[in-house]
Amino acid sequence: KAGVTQTPRYLIKTRGQQVTLSCSPISGHRSVSWYQQTPGQGLQFLFEYFSETQRNKGNFPGRFSGRQFSNSRSEMNVSTLELGDSALYLCASSPGGGGSPLHFGNGTRLTVT
């Protein structure tokens, strides 16, 4: 069974630009969660989608948004990038969410200059 796939692996953007990250969950998993990982803050929850509906949202500004498609694939978008948005963005899938163990992708490393 293929794991969680995140694209692209690396991204370099300039302040003020926007970016879209993509995540393909494990086949059959309906829940997709996104986390931001930085050395200082660790893993911080962004949002969770289940069957195309946002089920939970973390404490991030409105510049961070996401969506889930009918095939469970998910995208997250960050608009008006700031230097502080530089981080590893991790996507994780699970069969049903709700505390089920997460299966993580290898992340997208975003660098904002």
Place this chain on the structure above:
Amino acid sequence: TQLLEQSPQFLSIQEGENLTVYCNSSSVFSSLQWYRQEPGEGPVLLVTVVTGGEVKKLKRLTFQFGDARKDSSLHITAAQPGDTGLYLCAGYSGNTPLVFGKGTRLSVIA
């Protein structure tokens, strides 16, 4: 806001030594998960503990969930270089997303 505090933040030991890392909170969790993350990869689940006082063993790794379900520990016996990585605990308490600690970065030197 639920917080999980992990200690120590960093640990560097020689191959063959034993070690324990801790995950503490003032909140009660219905389950707690441990993950290991290696450079360039996402975290990988090691174990889930759900019952207060529960002990689970995974080869040389022993996981314990506190009686009050507020804390957990991970003990590694005879550490090996392959154990090197970032160890993360994550708590779940119903209707909220998993909350992660900041992790313990372990380096095992051959």
